[in-house]
Amino acid sequence: MQKFKIFDGHNDVLFRLYLKNKKNAFLDFIQGDNEGHLDLPRMQQSGFHGGFFAIYVPSPEVGVIDSDKPVRYDDMEKDEYSLPLPDLLKADVALPIVIRKISLLSEIEKNSKGQVKVCLNGQELEQSFQDNKLAIIMHIEGAECIDENFYNLEALYRSGLRSIGPVWSRPTIFGEGVPFAFPQSPDTGGGLTDLGVELIKHCNDLNMIVDNSHLNEKGFWDIAKYSHHPLVATHSNVHTICPHTRNLTNRQLDAIKDTRGMVGVNFAPAFLRQDGKMLADTDIQLIIDHFKYLIDHLGEDHVGFGSDFDGAMMPKELNSVTEMPKIIELMQNQGFDHSLLNKICHQNWINLIKKILI
Numbered sequence: 001m002q003k004f005k006i007f008d009g010h011n012d013v014l015f016r017l018y019l020k021n022k023k024n025a026f027l028d029f030i031q032g033d034n035e036g037h038l039d040l041p042r043m044q045q046s047g048f049h050g051g052f053f054a055i056y057v058p059s060p061e062v063g064v065i066d067s068d069k070p071v072r073y074d075d076m077e078k079d080e081y082s083l084p085l086p087d088l089l090k091a092d093v094a095l096p097i098v099i100r101k102i103s104l105l106s107e108i109e110k111n112s113k114g115q116v117k118v119c120l121n122g123q124e125l126e127q128s129f130q131d132n133k134l135a136i137i138m139h140i141e142g143a144e145c146i147d148e149n150f151y152n153l154e155a156l157y158r159s160g161l162r163s164i165g166p167v168w169s170r171p172t173i174f175g176e177g178v179p180f181a182f183p184q185s186p187d188t189g190g191g192l193t194d195l196g197v198e199l200i201k202h203c204n205d206l207n208m209i210v211d212n213s214h215l216n217e218k219g220f221w222d223i224a225k226y227s228h229h230p231l232v233a234t235h236s237n238v239h240t241i242c243p244h245t246r247n248l249t250n251r252q253l254d255a256i257k258d259t260r261g262m263v264g265v266n267f268a269p270a271f272l273r274q275d276g277k278m279l280a281d282t283d284i285q286l287i288i289d290h291f292k293y294l295i296d297h298l299g300e301d302h303v304g305f306g307s308d309f310d311g312a313m314m315p316k317e318l319n320s321v322t323e324m325p326k327i328i329e330l331m332q333n334q335g336f337d338h339s340l341l342n343k344i345c346h347q348n349w350i351n352l353i354k355k356i357l358i
Contacts, residue, residue, distance in 0.1 A: 002338070004328055007129065007346035008051035009264025009304055010139070010213070010235035012311030013038040014101045015056050026107035030115075037309035037320045040108075040115065043134060046321045050125065050135035050346065052163055052234055054311065055101045057094040057144055059086035059170065071180050073313055076270050076278035082181035085170045094144035095152060102159050105138060118160050122354030129350060137353065139211065139234070142168030142177075148195055150202050157206050162357055164203060165211035165234075166196055166219065174199050175219040178245035182276030186245045186252075191218035192226075200226045209356050212236070213246075213266075213306075220252055229356050230261035235306030237271045238293045241286075244276050250297065257298045262352045264306020265290050267314055282315040288330050291344065300340050304349045 016036045017025040032041035043049075075081055109116045116134045119125040128135035138160045146153050146164075153161075169177035174196035176189040192200070200223055203210050212220050212233045224231060233256065239247035248256070248263065256263060266272075269282035272290060294303045307314075309321060317326055331341060 003047045003325075004341055004345040005129070006046070006048045006050075006305060006324060007135070007349045008048065008309070009262070009306030009349060010052050010054055010141075010266070010311070011038055011307060011309040012054050012056060012141075013309065014053055014104055015058075016310045017104055018097075018101055026104055026111060029108055030112055037307075037314065037318075040112070040134065042321050044115075046324050048134075048321050048324065049132060050129050050137075050349075052137045052139040053105060054139050054141040055098050056141040056168055056311070057089060057097045059089065060093065073278045076180065076182075076276070078277075079275070080182060081276075082179055082184065085177070085179055088171045088173070089144040091145055091147045091152060098140065098145040098156070102138070102156075102161075105136070105160075109136075119357075120160060120162065121357045122350070125353055125357070126350055129346065137162050137209070137357075139163035139165070139209075141165050141211075141214070142170070143172050143174050143199060146174070146199065148173060150198070153199075153202055153206075157208070161208070163209035163211060163234075164199075165214055166192070166199060166223075167214050169214045172196075175222075176216050177214045177219075178216045180270070181245045182270070183243040184245045185217065185243075186220075186239065186247070186249065187217040188245060189216050189218065191216075192222040197222065197226050204228055207356055207358055209353070212252075216245075217249070217252065220255075224255050224259070230259045230352060231256045232262050232352065233306075234262075234264045235266040235308050236263060237266050237290045241290060241293060242271055242273055242276060244271050246271050253294070253297045257302065260302065260355075262302050262304060262348060263294055263298065264304050264349075265294065266312070267307045267309075267318055268312035269315055270313075272315075278313055280313055280316040284315050284317050284327060285330065287315075287327055288334060291331070295340075300343055301348055301351070304344055304346070
């Protein structure tokens with residue numbers, strides 16, 4: 001089987017490394033700790049040459065449960081569920097954690113002997129990807145660290161931030177996310193706040209990517225109204241197949257198509273399965289099913305990977321990035337030709353990023 005180069009819409013490896021709480025955690029990534037789903041040697045082995053690296057801030061009241069995110073996977077094994085979310089975090093609590101993770105990413109780049117590049121624009125990304133470096137877009141998953149005057153946004157931009165999701169499910173001063181609920185519509189609350197609208201305008205002015213994943217439906221439509229960039233959902237799936245709050249309705253997909261945006265398919269079982277259950281015993285054929293639906297709805301130029309590696313449970317057949325060839329082989333066996341696979345694996349994401357990060 002031919003090896004395809006992969007660019008992925010979302011991973012949480014920085015959070016996994018942060019939880020180690022050790023000075024040289026960056027070396028574990030560079031040298032390979034063989035823990036979790038991702039490290040540099042396994043990514044290189046798998047042809048994984050780029051992606052959005054997420055910076056996520058855990059709620060302080062949450063213990064170490066399921067990667068420290070306030071989502072208990074056993075609660076997501078029920079026929080129906082709606083999990084409570086933690087309260088809003090203030091910027092002065094979130095910012096030090098964000099800075100620590102940016103420092104961790106900087107140490108990875110600095111000590112990688114040229115194997116890793118944090119990219120600031122589409123041209124850098126394309127060149128680094130072609131040079132077989134690990135090409136990274138720095139992304140914040142939840143804008144808790146941004147103050148109401150947006151001073152922190154400018155500082156973080158100068159530190160390399162190029163993509164931001166206004167929420168990670170829990171509320172921020174900018175808007176509301178979706179709870180982890182099944183079966184339920186993503187239309188779960190209010191839209192963006194006035195500050196949220198200002199955030200979108202600031203991101204547009206800076207030519208930053210705005211991520212709709214985790215945002216509720218009213219917030220999605222506010223971004224569609226106020227942003228002049230393509231609509232992007234880095235790690236979300238199809239609501240028609242799996243009626244989970246985290247997934248996108250056909251109407252949302254229509255809007256993404258109209259703006260020539262992107263959807264990255266999430267591998268977490270609860271967002272793949274028709275029954276919405278977070279079970280490792282999940283057939284990876286469901287990933288292909290979501291891809292087929294999205295390609296039919298959006299066209300083949302607007303779909304890619306959005307794995308959520310190191311941020312969520314994976315199907316047992318995808319216990320690390322080294323299992324990615326299984327997905328590609330399934331696609332090949334079901335008629336995905338070389339051109340289409342090339343687009344899905346990396347070209348669609350690179351084209352989208354080049355349009356926004358100029």
